Amino acid sequence: MARTGEGVVTDGTSGPVERILKPRSIAVIGATEDRTKFAGRVFHLLLKHGFPGTVYPVNPKRSAVHGISAYPRIAEVPTPTDLAVIAIPKPGVLEAVTACAEAGIGTVIIITSQFSEIGSEGKAQETALVDVARRSEMRILGPNCLGLFSPVHRLVLTSSPALDIDRLTPGPIGFVSQSGALMATVFDRANALGIDFSSCFSVGNQADLEIADFVEYLIQDEATKVICSYVEGFKTPERMLMLAEKARAAGKPWLITKAGRSEASVRAAFSHTASLAGSYAALQAVADRYGIVLMDDPDAMIVLAAALSRFESARIDDVIVVSTSGGCCAIAVDRLADAAIPLSRFRSATTSALAKLYPPAQADNPVDLSGRRAGEIADICEETIEILAGESAQCLVLGLVTTAPALDRIAANLARPAVASRRPHLFVMCPGAAADPARAVMREQGGLYCDRIDDAVRAVRGWLQWSRSPEPTDVAVARPAALPTSAKALVGRYEQGFVDEVRTKSLLGAYAVPVNPTRLAMTKDQALAAADAIGYPVALKAVSEHIVHKSDVGGVALGLADRASVAEAWDRILAGVARHMSPDVLTGMAVQAMAEGEAEVIIGARNDSQFGALVLVGAGGIFVEIAKDVQTALAPATPAEVRRLLQRLRVWPLLEGYRGRGALDVDAVVDIVCRVGWLASDLGDRLGELDLNPVLVARAGRGAVVADARLILA
């Protein structure tokens, strides 16, 4: 895949995607009038949506298709052609690609499937296509894709029946999808909501052109205000990071729906387009740093994209709920609470103004239009929305519309003042067909809406995430002055595999991470001397590169109060280890001070196969196993990033000091996590796993200390 680097362009006017979107001429291999055929649909849709350039049907069995002269072979098409679409049965694809390459075609879009996604044989066939293309500098989109369509360029090059509609309106959302069916399905729903796209690309198996090529195009495309993508795996993660930075710098929101959060879906995605799904926690860390919004639903992603493009990336703090039905209001408020989306607290001016229209209990958030004092719902919509516009511009007005008499008038009287206020709004049209006329009114008035509370909740959750993402200035990671130049050099002499506690703590010490005083003792006498020097009580632990879980082999004794206890523990540990393995495996025993703290956390580092070093922090003790309360950042991480990680932990209230208990030393934890981040980053490709567990956290100002640690080198 060495071609990737060549795909990187800075001048958008000459990039591979730009060349696809502005072809002078397009050949459709296998073009026919028969729309049950893939190529038949491609040709039909290309003509239907009024592509302004030249089209060449290529079909040896036809003299003309839809009245346009056909050519028997690509070689006979009169001019060098910019683009060819191959949507013919698989056996003919290699020959067609070869012919296109020989004819000097710029790019081929291969819709035909059953290549690398079905296994090794298909993979070899796909590689053969790429080899042919490379030899003549031809680019490939696909195979196993659904092509693309660009309302902005009046270009439709897809076989999807979802595009067989009368009108295609250009809009501000660019969409790149690793699943063609999903692109078409999402487009179809969005189209019904009046949400429009600049360009949509289905990348298929990414044999050549890949997601990053299209995202890069969309970042510099003036027609695109928000970028959406459906991703199963990143072909070039390092390029993805670069683009995340670029999108962020350009102030252009990038939303990603990522499949493969669960093991089963990784398997589904893997067999689907033959790409590794990668670690979701790593992607979340990337998203956190660059303000990418991760979504779990493509329909909700498009609704959020529409909101961000409509309201120019307005940041929101909380939500005002307005509903035509008390029941729907209660359902929605419960759902918002489930998603931890806060409701706005009204200013007194707002509640006073509402009190003219609603009984006292109702003159508050959520606002139930059906609980009005008098008159019909349609009569008070406008005034209600106007009153609510008096709240902060960072309050999102979420309007829930159920069946009601005069629904069209209600829709108009809700949408008109909401649009006029220029404040963020989102309506949910809850009924089915009964609300279709009201939906049309919404679209006419320019109101933004979706059809389900779920979509709204997901979109709002993502919108809040976007709103809370840090400013670009926050993410410059400054290296503390005192760090050694390279942890990699420090571990240079260690072999791959497990590094014992004493050595791991030395390494931590080099990064000024506080560890409890720990000495290695080879004999019982050394242990007693070390304990005397450290001061009682002490802990005694077996040290061996062959023992990963010390307590599983009886290798730990805690709280030893005197020399006698230390001596007794030495014998006991030795006997315990001997029951599991030869005592020869012991390097010795670690004698260490008993660390104290008010709470335990776990701090660690991992090497993600896609995005490199990660640092993580989580609740310690039984929380590690049971609650899996862990947050992850790209390493190295800034103190601000680490603080956000801590605030997202469920045990954050414990660190912050809850129920009158004092706060713990959060600063000390932040400092350790940052240092571990640098350590992980410095270890580079030697990093396997690093676990500091437990790290004992004392009250504010009293520090935190690593009581146990282990490292696995790659």
Place this chain on the structure above:
Amino acid sequence: MARTGEGVVTDGTSGPVERILKPRSIAVIGATEDRTKFAGRVFHLLLKHGFPGTVYPVNPKRSAVHGISAYPRIAEVPTPTDLAVIAIPKPGVLEAVTACAEAGIGTVIIITSQFSEIGSEGKAQETALVDVARRSEMRILGPNCLGLFSPVHRLVLTSSPALDIDRLTPGPIGFVSQSGALMATVFDRANALGIDFSSCFSVGNQADLEIADFVEYLIQDEATKVICSYVEGFKTPERMLMLAEKARAAGKPWLITKAGRSEASVRAAFSHTASLAGSYAALQAVADRYGIVLMDDPDAMIVLAAALSRFESARIDDVIVVSTSGGCCAIAVDRLADAAIPLSRFRSATTSALAKLYPPAQADNPVDLSGRRAGEIADICEETIEILAGESAQCLVLGLVTTAPALDRIAANLARPAVASRRPHLFVMCPGAAADPARAVMREQGGLYCDRIDDAVRAVRGWLQWSRSPEPTDVAVARPAALPTSAKALVGRYEQGFVDEVRTKSLLGAYAVPVNPTRLAMTKDQALAAADAIGYPVALKAVSEHIVHKSDVGGVALGLADRASVAEAWDRILAGVARHMSPDVLTGMAVQAMAEGEAEVIIGARNDSQFGALVLVGAGGIFVEIAKDVQTALAPATPAEVRRLLQRLRVWPLLEGYRGRGALDVDAVVDIVCRVGWLASDLGDRLGELDLNPVLVARAGRGAVVADARLILA
């Protein structure tokens, strides 16, 4: 609301709801041809859907409405009329109700709103309506309701425009809704899915007839196979319990969507129909015991109801995913994992059979039709579904349909074999309008489908909950022989308020709940003697009815190893308490054995305002405050119920023994929770709050012991 008892009927043919559904004659007050008026729509819809009885428009300004002779006043309607609908502006409602009562009308449906839901003035006006009705034994449905409709009885008595459709097909689902708009909105969506109802009732403010009346009717209604309800609060919780038992005995699933899980939605619901939302945990306990399915979405509730009626309450274990798109497949599988819905593991016969159609990695669950070896999706649908029918009948086939060529044929080839197999299935038609023809095919073939993955996930989650609900035989709660006859008598002499640890432990002891040996000492000497008797180490704790949180006032000393430590702790506690309050408030100090265990749990009891005594169990330690990992059952509870509570705790793996650790004494915990349940139940209206915290749980066979306890008496 003394009328409630009278509403309870055993003979369904003469109940108040039966009388509403089979009227010989109906008067519509204010009937007009103007459909912008509520009464105009009611009259129009009544005629449109072909009510077979006599209708009387009542309107002093009309001689006829839609060609039917009108009467100026209800008094002049020729015969005693069974039913009257009042949908006129509020000022005329009392007069109309009075006239109906005088005319001997059986039931009035009051659609007009702005009664008790808007506050005390409206409440008084509503009470006046009920008083008038009672004097002549007339029943009221409403006010502030949307009436009802019964496709089974060809009776439509609602003003909702959602019913202005051409055909109303009878179906197996009965629906009672506390929100009229929600009833109509849900009906509209269900109608589009081809899901049909027996009868739907909107109960509004439940001034007289209430949810329970309609649920009771639906339980004995032969046309209804599944009961759905949207509930904000129960007017008569004790009746609801009786009906839950009845529905269960009748084998008729009852699904409830309950608003008011969060505080904000309680407020929304409260102002909406003037009913208390009640405690959600208590309702969950009721649902657990009686196999009621609690849903958080009314649309998903209807989908589940359709599934349970279609597949005759088939129990399911897990899910087989089949998708026309790998992308959609991955999204859905992630979503199922989020909801803890298990995927079926295929038998080897199934994977072998699938391997003929799919590459090896794909011949498994989830099944991605787009990842087939060859041919078009439509060509392999039928064979795939037939292969999957070889799996257990308790595997649900969940089919995801995205845009694709030949979508109609795909829909037919999926639905036909699924329906023929008679196994549980549910399809999701993911696109918007592009799939409408395929939806029609689904309906023709009799395939069950919904439109969104979210609906499917919620429905399946509820279906699993229903499938796992215990058999009716499980819930007979047998009283252990050794319990005292009444805890109420034991606490008879205690005043309302806080009961100290020593007394609370005595009460627990009477119920044979194991507590750590605890003695009350009034003097230091008594404390020393008690400590000697108990054996060291001991704990010393301040005992006072005025100290609720002992540790907040320095009232606890743990792990006292000898007499000197006890003496020192006595003085320290005395001094500590003195800093906060007069030492006179001390009853004395509790001397107790240090309890030991491998884990802490909290066990407690509460009195719910609606459903009475509840018993609860949860994770102890910091989990109590941070993770809020607590489960609740109705008290008294059976050992089987308590075991299910424990299994739902997040810390269950800890109790069960995780990562090679030994199991803890779950039986002992179950026993304590059961005894506390009886204690709570016996305390009856004197129960305020009972907290056993911590309860220390030892390894299996070694018991569990209550280390601290407090009781608040009501």
